[in-house]
Amino acid sequence: MTISPSLRAVNLTKTYHVNELVWAIRNLYLDIFAGDFVVLAGPSGSGKSTLLHLLAGLDRPIYGDVVLEGQRYSRLDEDGLARLRRSKMGFVYQFFNLISYLSAEDNVALPLQFAGRPLPAARRRAAELLSLVGMDQRRRHLPSQLSGGEQQRVAIARAMANEPDFLLADEPTGNLDSHRAHDIVELFARLNRDMGKTVVVVSHSDLFHRYANRVLGMLDGRLDTEQRRVGGELRPVEHRR
Amino acid sequence: MRANVRALFPVALRVIGSARRRNALLAAVVALSLVFYCGYAVFLDLTYRQSSRLMDQTRLPGDLVLYVPAGIGPNDLSAVRSLYWLRSSEPGVLVTAATSLGLIEVLVLPENSAVLGEIGPVQDGGRTAAGGECLLPVSYRGVDGVGGVGGVGEEAGEEPGGSIGLVPAVGPSGQSLSLGRVPDRFAVAGFYEPRDDWLSCPVLVVGEHQFSAAGRPTALFMWCAHPETFLKPLAAWIENRFIPSEVNGPYLAQRSPLPLLLRSDTAQVWGRDLQRAIYFPAGEAMFLLYIFFAVGLFALMLLSFLDRRRELAVMKTLGLTSPQIALVLYLEVGVVGLIGLAAGTAASVGLLAVARHASGQDLRLSWWVAASGAAFSALSLGLSVWFPIGLARLATVANLLGGQPFHPFGYERRWSGGAAEQAGRAGMGLGGRTPRA
Helix, strand or coil: CCCCCCEEEEEEEEEEEECEEEEEEEEEEEEECCCCEEEEECCCCCCHHHHHHHHCCCCCCCEEEEEECCEEHHHCCHHHHHHHHHHHEEEECCCCCCCCCCCHHHHHHHHHHHCCCCHHHHHHHHHHHHHHCCCHHHCCCCHHHCCHHHHHHHHHHHHCCCCCCEEEEECCCCCCCHHHHHHHHHHHHHHHHHHCCEEEEECCCCHHHHCCCEEEEEECCEEEEEEEEECCEEEEECCCC | CHHHHHHHHHHHHHHHHHCHHHHHHHHHHHHHHHHHHHHHHHHHHHHHHHHHHHHHCCCEHHHECCCCCCCCCCCCCHHHHHHHHHHHCCCCCCCCCHHHHCCCEEEEECCCCCCCCCCCCCCCCCCCCCCCCCEEEEEEECCCCCEEECCCCCCHHHCCCCEEEEEECECCCCCECCHHHCCCCCCCCEEECCCCHHHCCCEEECCHHHCCCCCCCCEEEEECCCHHHHHHHHHHHHHHHCCHHHHHHHHHHCCCCHHHCCCHHHHHHHHHHHHHHHHHHHHHHHHHHHHHHHHHHHHHHHHHHHHCHHHHHHHHHCCCCHHHHHHHHHHHHHHHHHHHHHHHHHHHHHHHHHHHHHHCCCCCCCHHHHHHHHHHHHHHHHHHHHHHHHHHHHCCHHHHHCCCCCCCCCHHHHHHHHHHHHHHHHCCCCCCECCCC
16 A cells, blocks of 8 residues: 655755855655654755745745645645645744744744634633643743743644644754753654654754654755664665655 | 634734834824824915905905005096006906906996096096096096007006096997986996997996995996906896995995905915915925825835734744735734824824914814824825735745745746756756755
8 A cells, every 4th residue: 555645845946046046955856754753954054944944835946846735835825825834734943933022822822813713712722732842830921031942842832733734843952952952852752653743853963863763864955865764773765866 | 704803803912012112103103194184284274265365355245346446535536547557457456256257347436536526627528527427537648748548557647737538438329328327226327338449348337326325436347358248247137136235335344454355366366475475385394294104104014014024924834824914914003093093183183272372373173184184094004004915925934034035026936947947847957056064
């Protein structure tokens, strides 16, 4: 039986113009399956974050397409992509990007309000999610009153608000010390393992490798290496271009 | 939609609360735009009221305006001079029934006016006029003998020794007109078709006794440039409408401020001068300020949008769609705009009271001016949101996050698309630099 990928990048190409043509992603093909825990690794400038942004529909490729559960991004306008993200995808930024004037609870309630849920109901759900990430005691605090790790937990709770199938994170531990980074990694692992979320994480560090079932190494805008977990260990596989 | 509003209203309130300074500035700009709009309207209103007051001074009931030249005294040659003077250089006026009946001018002369009285040798009439009889000046001869028909010059009155030629008014039928023939009800002595070029228009003479007991006005001279279109309507109008008591009372009441009685066009000139001198500059300054602040609204909203684009990017990441962005922005400007409009209305009323007190002018602010100002400000606000909404709709999250140039209209694709798309299609790179660690 063939399992069809949930998230697929097809001949994805992205360039930037900074005085000259810069290739961020070159003709990249990628299949991500439901329940995967994928780590995108690679040196700075290899195109990891750009790829993640393209997969999340935060940016548009210059060529190629992304298909999420049969929906082609190229056929969606910005609003269509926003609706898709709202229902199927949670995104976590490296720098948390919490709304500074909203409490942790209201930050988490925000996507629920965008989905049309009234504030009281959204707050109830936000409280549950904050409890899930161990932040129930800090839910009335503003982001400025939280540590980096706590802010990232809130950001993860916010990404989970509309119960998406996919969690995408751009260097979620990049701004945290090792202890807090560990907590965050474990939180992602738990969400993948216990709640069946498909997780795609961009990371410089090896922290996530312990839990990932695929580690994709990127170089020069292409997938350069791939490791898959076989029998509890990550093993290199031939990279498909 | 209702669910959206209910869900997003708290968000909008928090957004408003998050940027108190910016929103206070926005409210202030709205308020100032309303203040200057109202100021402009007030000055415009004052301008037109002032000029129409000048215009009103030229009018008396019955669409007839009367004028007695200042300085006309009994047995005074200046009466004639004034008559001619009025006709030639028209410094003060006579009449402006003109608007409805053609170019009519009316001169009311004192009882013993030289025109009707005995003054100077009658050159062409051959006899001295009896009191109350209508005579018309036809020629003038100065002491040096210069003059003649049509020669009644502006300097006529400056030569006391000069003489004026008068003829009895003769009606179209050829009969001499006298006051005794005036119909009971009308103060009309008759029409006269002058024979001389300089008075080349019909004349209507009105007898003194047809006016009030004060008895000052004795005659109305009317002339017009279009007798064909004038005479018949005038005759009909007199028949039907001209009731001396209605004219004379107000006329007498207005005699003292006669120098202020102006021809309509003179009034317009005065009005325009007044506008140029005071009201228009002030009003136009207000108008320019209003435009400045209305444009400022656009700039402010755009800057506000650019200022918040990171926040907007995060919200778009979380699933905020452009209609929802529009809703939040409209709720925001709605609340801020209402505060600004309330403040602007209060400030307008307050400033108006101060200006009224300081200037002594009758400055008025009508409710519809304030309402239309509020409507315009609301419209400006609405339009000012439109552009940021358009940008938000077109921009990707990556654009808004500032990670790459903001090309909401597909600039990047157009500029690089040719090479990049071909490369993508071919599955190969076409040069350029690949970033390395």
